[in-house]
Amino acid sequence: MIQFQYERASTAKAAVSALANNAKIIAGGTNLVDLMKRNVMAPAKLIDINSLPLRSIEQQNGKMIIGALALNSQVADDKLVLEKHPLLSKALNAGASAQIRNMATVGGNMMQRTRCSYFYDTALPCNKREPGSGCGALEGVNRMHAIFGTSDKCIAVHPSDMCVALVALDAIVVVSGPKGERRIPFDDFHRLPGSQPEKDNTLQKDELIISVEIPDNTFSKNCHYFKVRDRTSYAFALVSVAAALDLDGKNIKEARLAMGGVAHKPWRLKEAEKALAGKPATEETFRQAAEIAMQGAKAFKHNAFKLKLGPNVIVEALKNAAGLV
Known part of the structure; x- marks a missing residue:
């Protein structure tokens, strides 16, 4: 150092x-x-x-405002979060260890970098760490890597569980910079690698995350975060899914779906959400939506299993959200 x-x-x-x-x-x-x-x-x-006053969790004018310095454990256990946005609590409790959740902040969780082994090992090529050096994962060990939104420069995945829930909940990131305050839809905050994988997000170098806002919704009763990993404790997702449903009896009025462990950013499944709306909450409906969700997925040598695992995790998350298991 x-x-x-x-x-x-x-x-x-x-x-x-x-x-x-x-x-x-x-x-x-x-x-x-x-x-x-x-x-x-x-x-x-x-x-x-x-020392900044950015740790509060408040409900104001139809939205929840979570300060950037609120601890992951604080947010996960907050009564207001558990009441209004339990999907966020479920995702946070699926991430890292209890010790890390007691230190990690909401803003820091959003800014964390990939756990790709090629990024961490300075002896290996990585365009994210050293632009122009190449992507070792493309032809190397890529079991943990992306199947959506990849480029020939990078196939790393974003590691956060919290962010998968926040993108599904249509959160807004509030940042402050020299020109004042700026509001960024969560789906636009993190980037796909493209030709500049060294850029993880759209935050400018002179901007600071102030808070995250979650608009009120109707997903508090039927939601689930399902994370598949190599071991139950302190492991990053092979594939994870945040699922939330607004049900009218046995029919789906509206749905929210996002995946983790599959892309350079939390991966929102908007076409699958559209396919679920107005349909009965059945396993058949969920499998049809999962097929739509996986369109465009591309596997590499060691992660082809994600093409089968992905839709199965989507279906199980939706079944849990709907109370079918």
């Missing part, structure tokens, strides 16, 4: 002003510190924002 400067920001404006010359924000540090230890990231300065 290289030497770096450390600064505590007393206001959001001060934090934004300090974001220059290779500076990075630090709060819980559960991902950034690991990357610094491995020399994957080497910021010249760390801006500590833990």
Whole structure:
């Protein structure tokens, strides 16, 4: 780890002003510190924002506002979250270990970087870590890698469980920068790799995440987060699905679906959602939607199993959400 400067920001404006010359924000540090230890990231300065008043969870004017510094464990256990957006709680509790959830923040969770082994190993080629060096995963060990939205530059996946739920819930990211406040739909916050896989998201270098807003919805009664992983504790998803249904008896009025472990960003399944609307909540309906959801999926040498696992996880998540299991 290289030497770096450390600064505590007393206001959001001060934090934004300090974001220059290779500076990075630090709060819980559960991902950034690991990357610094491995020399994957080497910021010249760390801006500590833990003293900022960004930890609240509030309900205002038809939306829930969650501060960027709210801890993952705090959000998962919050009574308001459990009442209005239990899908978010389920996703958070599926991620990492209890110790990490007690340190990790909402903003940090959104900003965490891929766990691709080629990204973490500085001796191996990785366009995300070193643009132009190549993607070792393309012809290498790619069991954990993407099947949607890939490019010839990168096939890494986004690791967050929380973000899969937030994209399904139509969340909004509120950020602050030199030009003031900006609101970003959650589905637009993270990027596909394209020709610039080093860019994980659409946050500008001089912007700070302030909060996440979740609009009120009708999905609190019928929702489920299903995560398939190599081991039950502290493992990233092979495939995960956030599913939420608004039911009128046995019929689906509206649906929300998103997948994790399959793309460079949380993968929203809008066409499958449309296919579910107005249909009966049956396994047959769910399998038809799963087929639509998997259109365009492309496997690599070691992750072809995701083409079969993916639709099965979608169906099981929907069955659980509908109360069929």
